[in-house]
Amino acid sequence: xxxxxxxxxxxxxxxxxxxxxxxxxxxxxxxxxxxxxxxxxxxxxxxxxxxxxxxxxxxxxxxxxxxxxxxxxxxxxxxxxxxxxxxxxxxxxxxxxxxxxxxxxxxxxxxxxxxxxxxxxxxxxxxxxxxxxxxxxxxxxxxxxxxxxxxxxxxxxxxxxxxxxxxxxxxxxxxxxxxxxxxxxxxxxxxxxxxxxxxxxxxxxxxxxxxxxxxxxxxxxxxxxxxxxxxxxxxxxxxxxxxxxxxxxxxxxxxxxxxxxxxxxxxxxxxxxxxxxxxxxxxxxxxxxxxxxxxxxxxxxxxxxxxxxxxxxxxxxxxxxxxxxxxxxxxxxxxxxxxxxxxxxxxxxxxxxxxxxxxxxxxxxxxxxxxxxxxxxxxxxxxxxxxxxxxxxxxxxxxxxxxxxxxxxxxxxxxxxxxxxxxxxxxxxxxxxxxxxxxxxxxxxxxxxxxxxxxxxxxxxxxxxxxxxxxxxxxxxxxxxxxxxxxxxxxxxxxxxxxxxxxxxxxxxxxxxxxxxxxxxxxxxxxxxxxxxxxxxxxxxxxxxxxxxxxxxxxxxxxxxxxxxxxxxxxxxxxxxxxxxxxxxxxxxxxxxxxxxxxxxxxxxxxxxxxxxxxxxxxxxxxxxxxxxxxxxxxxxxxxxxxxxxxxxxxxxxxxxxxxxxxxxxxxxxxxxxxxxxxxxxx
Numbered sequence: 091x092x093x094x095x096x097x098x099x100x101x102x103x104x105x106x107x108x109x110x111x112x113x114x115x116x117x118x119x120x121x122x123x124x125x126x127x128x129x130x131x132x133x134x135x136x137x138x139x140x141x142x143x144x145x146x147x148x149x150x151x152x153x154x155x156x157x158x159x160x161x162x163x164x165x166x167x168x169x170x171x172x173x174x175x176x177x178x179x180x181x182x183x184x185x186x187x188x189x190x191x192x193x194x195x196x197x198x199x200x201x202x203x204x205x206x207x208x209x210x211x212x213x214x215x216x217x218x219x220x221x222x223x224x225x226x227x228x229x230x231x232x233x234x235x236x237x238x239x240x241x242x243x244x245x246x247x248x249x250x251x252x253x254x255x256x257x258x259x260x261x262x263x264x265x266x267x268x269x270x271x272x273x274x275x276x277x278x279x280x281x282x283x284x285x286x287x288x289x290x291x292x293x294x295x296x297x298x299x300x301x302x303x304x305x306x307x308x309x310x311x312x313x314x315x316x317x318x319x320x321x322x323x324x325x326x327x328x329x330x331x332x333x334x335x336x337x338x339x340x341x342x343x344x345x346x347x348x349x350x351x352x353x354x355x356x357x358x359x360x361x362x363x364x365x366x367x368x369x370x371x372x373x374x375x376x377x378x379x380x381x382x383x384x385x386x387x388x389x390x391x392x393x394x395x396x397x398x399x400x401x402x403x404x405x406x407x408x409x410x411x412x413x414x415x416x417x418x419x420x421x422x423x424x425x426x427x428x429x430x431x432x433x434x435x436x437x438x439x440x441x442x443x444x445x446x447x448x449x450x451x452x453x454x455x456x457x458x459x460x461x462x463x464x465x466x467x468x469x470x471x472x473x474x475x476x477x478x479x480x481x482x483x484x485x486x487x488x489x490x491x492x493x494x495x496x497x498x499x500x501x502x503x504x505x506x507x508x509x510x511x512x513x514x515x516x517x518x519x520x521x522x523x524x525x526x527x528x529x530x531x532x533x534x535x536x537x538x539x540x541x542x543x544x545x546x547x548x549x550x551x552x553x554x555x556x557x558x559x560x561x562x563x564x565x566x567x568x569x570x571x572x573x574x575x576x577x578x579x580x581x582x583x584x585x586x587x588x589x590x591x592x593x594x595x596x597x598x599x600x601x602x603x604x605x606x607x608x609x610x611x612x613x614x615x616x617x618x619x620x621x622x623x624x625x626x627x628x629x630x631x632x633x634x635x636x637x638x639x640x641x642x643x644x645x646x647x648x649x650x651x652x653x654x655x656x657x658x659x660x661x662x663x664x665x666x667x668x669x670x671x672x673x674x675x676x677x678x679x680x681x682x683x684x685x686x687x688x689x690x691x692x693x694x695x696x697x698x699x700x701x702x703x704x705x706x707x708x709x710x711x712x713x714x715x716x717x718x719x720x721x722x723x724x725x726x727x728x729x730x731x732x733x734x735x736x737x738x739x740x741x742x743x744x745x746x747x748x749x750x751x752x753x754x755x756x757x758x759x760x761x762x763x764x765x766x767x768x769x770x771x772x773x
Contacts, residue, residue, distance in 0.1 A: 116131070117131060117263055117264055117265075117266065118130070118131060118132070118263075118264060118306075119131075119135075119263045119264065119270045119271070119308060120306070120308060121308060121329055121354050121355065122134065122354075122355075123353040123354050124353075125394075126353060126354060126355060126356075126392070126394065127355045127394050128270075128308070128355050128397065130263075130270070134394060136355070136394060136395050136396070136397050137165050137166040137204065137206075137270070137397045137398075137399075138163065138164050138165050138166065138389070138397070138398060138460060138463065138464055139164060139165070139166035139167065139168045139206060139397075139398065139399035139400065140159045140162075140164040140166070140167060140168070140399065140400050140402075140403025140404070140442075141167075141168045141169065141360070141399055141400060141401040141402045141403055141404075142155060142156070142159065142167055142168075142169060142402065142403055142404045142406070143169055143170055143172075143215065143217075143402075143406060144169055144189065144191060144194040145170075145172050145175045145189055145412070146405065146406030146407055146408065146409070146412065146437055147404070147406045147407075147447075148732045148734065148735070149189065149190070149193070149194075150732065150734045151447055151473070151732065152193075152194055152197050153197050153200075153201065154447055154470060154473065155404050155443060155447050156197055156198050156201040156203060157201050157467075157470050158404075158443055158447070158449065158453075158469060158470055159201070159203065159403055159404070159443075160201050160202050160203055160467055161457070161466060161467040161468060161469045161470065162403075162442070162453060162456055162457040162460060162466065162469070163456075163457055163459075163460025163461055163463070163464040163465065163466045164203070164400075164403065164460070164464070165203065165204060165464055166203055166204045166205065166206060166270070166399070167198045167203045167204075167205055167206075167403075168205075168206040168207075168208065168359075168399040168401075169194070169205070169206075169207060169208065170207075170208045170209070170210065170213045170215050170217075170221065170276075171191055171207055171208065171209040171210070171254065172210075172213060172215075172217060172221045173209075173210060173211055173221050173222060173223055173250055174217075174218060174219060174221055174222060174223040174224065175189055176189070176191070176254070177223050177250060178223055178224075178225075178518065179223075179225065179518075180223075180225060181249065181253075182249075182250055182253045182254065184253065184257065192257060192258075192261070195207075195258075195261050195267070195268060195269065196261075198268055199261075199267065199268040202467075203268065204263070204268045204269070204270045205261075205267075205268045205269045205270065206269070206270060206271045206272070206273065206310075206399065207258065207269055207271075207272055207273070208272075208273040208276065209251070209254065209255070209272070209273075210275060210276060211247050211250065211251075211275070211295075212236070212237050212275055212276055212278075212281075213276055213590075214276055214277060214414075214590055214591065215276075215414070215590065216366045216408075216413070216414045216433045216437065216590055217408075217412060217413075217414050217590055218411055218412055218413065218414050218519075218587050218588050218590065219414070219588035219589065219590060219601065220414065220589075220590040220591070221590075222236060224513055224518040224519070224588060225513070225518065226243075226246065227513045227598050227601050227602055228513050228514060229242065230598075231597070231598065232598060233595065233596055233597050233598040233599075233600060233601050233602075234595045234596065234597060234598075235595070236595055237275075237278070237281050237291065237595065238287065238288075238291055238595065239287050239288075239290045239291040239294055244291075244294055247295070247298065248298055251298050251299070251302060252302070255298075255299065255302035255303055256302055258303065259302070259303060259304075262303065262304075262307060264306060264307075270308065271307070271308040271309070271310055272299060272303065272307055272308070272309055272310070273309075273310045273311065273312060273359065274292070274295050274296055274299060274309050274310070274311055274328055275292065275295060275311065275323075276312060277312060277313050277314065277319070277323065277333070278291075278292060278311060278313070278322070278323040278324075279313035279314070279318070279319035279320060279321065279322035279323025279324070280313065280314065280319055280322075280323070282322075284318075284321075284322035288322070289325050292311075292323075292324070292325045292328070293325050296309060296325065296327050296328060300327075308329065309327060309328045309329065310328065310329050310330075310331050310357070310359060311323050311324050311328045311329070311330050311331065312330075312331045312332065312333050312359040312360060313330070313331075313332065313333070314332070314333060314334070315332045315333070315334045315343040315346045316346060317346050317349045317350075320332070320346055320347065320349055320350045321349065321350060324350050329351060329354060329357075330347060330350040330351050331347065331357035331358065331359040332344070332346060332347050332357070332358055332359065333358065333359055333360030333361070333362070333401070334358060334360075334361065334362070335361070335362040335376070335384070336361070336362065336363075336376060336380050336381045336383070336384025336385065337380060337384060338384075339387070340358075340384075340387040340388045340391045340396070341391060343358075344356045344358075344391060344392075344396065355394070355396070355397055356391060356392055356396035356397070357396060357397045357398070358388055358396060358397075358398045358399070359399050360399060360401035361384070361385065361388060361398050361399065361400050361401060362376065362401055363376060363381055363400050363401065363402055363403065363439065363440065363441050363442060363452070364376045364402070364405075364438075364439040364440025364441055365439070365440065366433060366437075366439065367433065367434045367436070367438075367439075367725070367726075367764070368416065368431045368432065368433055368434065368773075369431070369432050369433075369434055369586070369720050369723040369724070369726075369768075369772075369773055370431070370723040370724065370768055370769060370770045370771075370772055370773035371431075371725070371768060371770060372725060372765075372768055373440075373725045373726075373764055373765035373768075374440060375440045375765075376440055378451060378452045378455050381452065381455075381456070382455050382456060382459050385398070385400070385456065385459060386459060389459075389463050395463070400442070400456075402437075402439045402441040403441060403442055403443060404441055404442070404443035404444075404447065405436075405437040405438050405439035405441045405445060406437050406445060407435065407436060407437055407445055407717070407730050408433060408434070408435050408436070408437050408717055409435075409714075409715060409716060409717050410519075410715035410716075410717055411518075411519035411520070411587070411715070411717075412717065413432060413433040413434065413435055413586075413587045413717065413718065414432075414433050414587050414588065414589065414590025414591075415430045415431060415432045415433060415545075415586055415587040415588065415589050415590065415591075416430070416431045416433070416589070416590070416591050417429070417430050417589040417591050417600075428596075428600060429565060429566045430544070430545055430565060430566065430586065430587075430589060431566070431586075431773065432545070432586030432587045432718070432773075433587060433590075434725075434726045434764070435716070435717040435718050435719065435726060435729060436726050436729070436730065436762075436764045438762070438764050440452075442456050444762065445730050445762060445764070446473070446475070446688055446690075446730050446762060447472070447473060448472045448473075449469060449472060457469070473687075473688055473733070474686070474687040474688065474733070475687060475688050475689065475690075475760040475761070476687035476688070476689055476733075476760055477689055477690070477757070477758045477759040477760040478678055478689065478757075478758050479757065480755040480756070480757050481676040481677070481678055481742060481755065481756045481757070482676050482754060482755060483674040483675065483676040483742075483744065483750070483754045483755065483756050484674065484675060484676060484754070485672050485673070485674055485750075485754075486672070486673045486674065486675050487672055487673050488663075488665070488670045488671070488672040488673075489523055489550070489580065489582060489624075489670060489671045489672060490580070490663070490670075491672075492523065492622065492624055492627065492628065492672075492673060493523050493525065493580070493622040495627065496523075496622035496623060496624065496627050497622070499627060501516065501623075501626065502622065502623045502626050502627040503620065503621070503622055503623070504516075504620065504621045504623065505618075505619070505620045505621075506619050506620075506621070507617050507618060507619070508608060508615075508617060508619065509524055509526075509604070509605035509607075509608070509609060509619045509621070510604070510605075510619075510621065511598075511599075511602040511603065511604045511605070511606045512544075512583070512585065512602065512603040512604030512623075512625075513598075513602050513603065513604075514602075515604070515621060515623060516623070516626070517604075517623040517625050517626040519585065519603075519625055520585070520623075520624060520625015520626065520628075520629050520700065521582060521583060521584045521585070521624045521625055521700075521745065521747075522582075522583050522603075522604045522605075522621050522622070522623055522624060522625070523580060523581070523582050523583075523621065523622040523624055524580070524581040524582075524583065524604075524605055524619055524620070524621045525578070525579065525580050525581075525619070525620045525621070525622075526579050526581075526609070526616050526617075526618065526619050526620075527577050527578050527579070527618070528574075528577040528578075528579070528611050528616070529614075531614070532577075532611045532612055532614060533612065534574070534575055534576075534577070535573050535574060535575045536573070536574055536611045536612050537571045537572070537573055537611070537612055538571065538572040538573070538574055538579070538609065538610070538611055539569075539571050539572075539609065539610045539611075539613075540572070540581060540605065540609045541569045541607065542599070542605070542606045542607030542608075543565060543581075543583055543604065543605050543606060543607075544565060544583070544585055544602060544603040544604065544606060545564065545565050545566075545583075545584065545585050545586040545603065546562065546563070546564045546565070546583070546584040546585075546586065546747075547562065547563055547564075547581055547582070547583055547584075548560055548561070548562050548581070548582040548583075548584070548671065548747060549561045549562075549572045549574070549579060549580075549581050550579075550580040550581075550582060550670070550671075551574050551575070551576040551578065551579060551580075552576065552578070552665070553575065553576055555666065556663060556664060556665045556666060557665075557666050557667040558665045558666065558667040558668050558670050559574075559667060559668055560668040560669065560670070562748075564773060566773055581605065581609075582624075582671055582747070583603070583604050583605060584698070584747055585603035585604070586718070587718075588601055588603070589601060604621070624745070625700075628673065628745065629700055629702055629715060629745065669697075669748060669749050669750070671699075671745070671746060671747045671748075672745075672746060673743065673744070673745050673746075674743065674744040674745075674746055674750065674754070675741055675742070675743045675744075676741065676742055676756060677740070677741055678736065678740050678741070678742055685733075686733040686734055687733045688730065688731065688732055688733045689731050689733070689758040689759070689760065690728035690729065690730055690731070690758055690759050690760070690761060690762050690763065691716070691728060691729045691731050691742065691756065691757075691758045692727060692728045692756070692757050692758060692759055692763070693719040693721045693727060693728070693729065693756070694721050694727050695721075695750075695751035695755075696719065696721060696744065696746055696749065696750060696751065696756070697720075697721070697722050697746060697747060697748030697749035697750070698718075698719070698720045698721075698722055698723070698746070698747045698748045699718070699719060699720075699744050699745045699746040699747050699748075700715070700717070700718055700719075700744070700745045701715075701716045701717065701718075701719050701729060701742070701743065701744050701745075702714060702715045702716055702742075702743050703716060703731060703735055703736055703740055703741065703742050703743070704740060704741050704743070705735065705736055705740050712735070714735045716729055716730075716731055717729070719744075720772075721766075722748065722749075722769065722772045723768065723769055723770075723772040723773055724766050724767050724768035724769060725764065725765050725766045725767065725768040726763070726764045726766065727763040727764075727766040728758075728759060728761075728762055728763040728764070730762065731758070742756065744756070
């Protein structure tokens with residue numbers, strides 16, 4: 091071999107190594123203002139994206155859903171990155187993160203999809219507190235500072251981005267990764283006032299992104315198709331895009347984008363495939379015919395066609411505490427309080443891919459359209475579904491027992507002079523049981539005023555012969571005064587999710603849960619309270635596996651439960667009168683016959699509460715929070731339970747507030763039911 095041959099091989103080796111290390115060399119994604127398009131590696135490019143939120147889908151199923159997205163002709167997946175998912179209790183620690191967004195991005199690339207990320211910090215997304223972590227509300231006046239340029243709020247955002255964004259750098263398109271664009275904030279134009287401080291907030295956000303990701307990244311904003319929203323939601327260095335539904339002319343809508351972006355690509359960053367759903371209201375649908383016609387109008391708009399992201403391609407589920415709530419800021423109960431409507435646990439959204447990841451006629455119609463604009467691939471088979479027979483749900487403890495249990499477990503029982511909000515006591519989600527005794531100076535019967543709470547109150551008293559009386563009200567109803575004839579009061583507060591519609595900033599009190607103001611008896615302020623943090627005590631916290639995921643936590647709970655059972659077994663209390671809220675549990679057997687099959691748990695016959703499952707795999711016990719159920723309000727009657735969350739044998743648990751069927755049975759089916767009957771009077 092000659093010297094020239096050796097030199098050739100040497101330079102070939104250096105070239106290959108350089109390409110391996112610097113895989114993004116020569117790759118670029120930018121806005122071409124002259125040609126009114128995105129430029130991908132120098133060529134005009136139009137993306138067709140589908141929205142899917144990794145935190146609403148079990149990681150086990152990410153690949154399945156993404157492959158189905160690509161099979162339908164979509165080129166890109168768009169997703170929010172939720173601050174409260176990754177830092178629910180405080181500072182973000184990637185080492186303890188239960189949901190690996192980086193792995194989601196990798197799988198998307200393997201599925202032949204590029205990626206657009208939307209890290210907020212505000213998301214909306216019908217997600218709890220719009221994506222903000224609830225612990226922010228434990229800081230004074232932070233509710234009034236959300237989505238603002240306040241020093242304290244921006245310091246918290248900066249700390250979060252300082253950990254998150256550097257992890258994304260290797261996955262930028264220019265570095266060889268799949269991320270082609272980043273959206274800053276979300277619908278900021280709808281967050282008044284539209285003043286200098288508001289634009290400073292957006293400029294500070296952009297500066298944080300540039301600091302960590304660089305100037306060359308395509309940064310987007312999105313707002314509704316009104317000129318005033320687009321103008322207020324954008325600053326220099328951010329490219330303004332729109333969101334809108336399938337009805338109406340694409341030309342008329344895109345004319346709004348030209349108000350803020352006279353040149354550049356036309357982009358609809360959220361093209362609605364369906365709509366969001368609330369407890370107590372009918373399930374929303376968008377017809378396939380209207381959706382396909384509207385999507386075709388967008389894709390064929392202008393010579394180059396518009397880029398588009400379908401919101402949602404796959405909605406998934408608001409597991410655990412994920413569901414947000416819509417505040418009616420025009421109908422306040424008082425100066426500091428407002429009505430609030432909770433979102434459903436299902437986030438099916440009438441999307442092309444169902445909540446459980448199944449293809450639908452809408453999916454096939456869209457795929458048939460997109461084959462004219464993109465390449466399609468074979469569609470993966472739907473996952474197996476299985477309905478198991480009736481499960482006998484045994485009542486483990488009533489609410490009084492759970493209060494006793496909380497006293498025994500560190501960190502789940504608080505005493506204070508006046509009632510404290512749930513967040514102030516260290517519980518971020520779930521129910522709280524408050525107790526107080528009326529002093530002798532209060533004559534009976536007494537009138538109890540508990541007007542400030544979030545979001546539903548059950549005032550429970552026990553009279554002679556253990557006769558229980560339960561009085562219930564909701565923050566959505568007119569102020570109600572309870573009449574009691576007993577001195578010992580238990581006030582069980584159930585929350586329906588923190589407001590995700592943070593277009594208006596209010597005090598912490600507006601957002602917080604539990605009792606958030608003084609309670610009076612005959613006009614006298616009550617003192618000397620205790621509170622059992624039932625949510626923190628009993629229910630898994632995380633969306634896929636929370637504090638109860640570890641074997642130590644499960645065994646600790648089991649040990650305390652067994653100890654309490656021994657204490658009360660010799661003298662169990664038998665109540666009469668109204669239904670007493672309590673914890674029910676049942677063992678699901680025979681799952682080996684349908685190992686790994688998904689199911690839909692049918693809660694009809696029950697009332698309202700929280701549901702979780704735990705796998706009885708002794709070597710690796712896991713607990714999974716399925717979220718809230720409320721068949722009394724509807725329209726969702728069945729709840730999606732992913733097959734991988736149960737082993738051959740598992741437990742299903744309910745914390746029930748309002749009623750239980752006399753036979754105490756719970757079943758599951760192999761089909762969903764999210765559009766059942768509804769009753770608005772229940773909310």
